[in-house]
Amino acid sequence: MRGRAMSEIQLSELDRVDWQEAVRQIAMEYGDSYAKHPRLIPLFTSHSVRDQTTLRVYDALTEAFAMAGFEPKERLQANTIIDSFVLGSALDATAPSTVWEADTQSSHAFTEALSAGLQEPNRAEQTFFHGLTFIIQSLTGKQKKADS
Secondary structure, three states: HHHHOOOOOOOOOOHHOOOOHHHHHHHHHHHHHHHHHHHHHHHHOOOOOOOOOOHHHHHHHHHHHHHHHOOHHHHHHHHHHHHHHHHHHHHHOOOOOOOOOOOOOHHHHHHHHHHHHHOOOOOHHHHHHHHHHEEEEEHHHHHHHHHH
8 A cells, every 4th residue: 555655655866966955855745645534644654664665755855855865763753754754744644624622721822823724735845845945944054064
């Protein structure tokens, strides 16, 4: 099942982009694929990854981090960060439109945020893209510190 979901991910032409764009492309395709199968995510995460189709995606992701100069342990950490974010975002993509409902005990900051953000028609998709950009920028900073 995991292999079938991951087989939708295109990895061609990653060698023509920088590592940040490679990570972005892999994560976005990975997220799109898993958002189509959110009920399978608990099954996927409870078993070791052995499927060759799935391993090729993780291999490409690891190659992108190696291209950036990440040390082996950091590559695994970065893979795990992307993996965790993508899986959680895939679940969020299928959440109800009203993810949270404030009550009388909720803070003004929370109710204000809900009023501003829950009305967005593509909230989950926009949040995924914003979060992925934030993660890649953070990893870029980590990578630049390692180069110093």
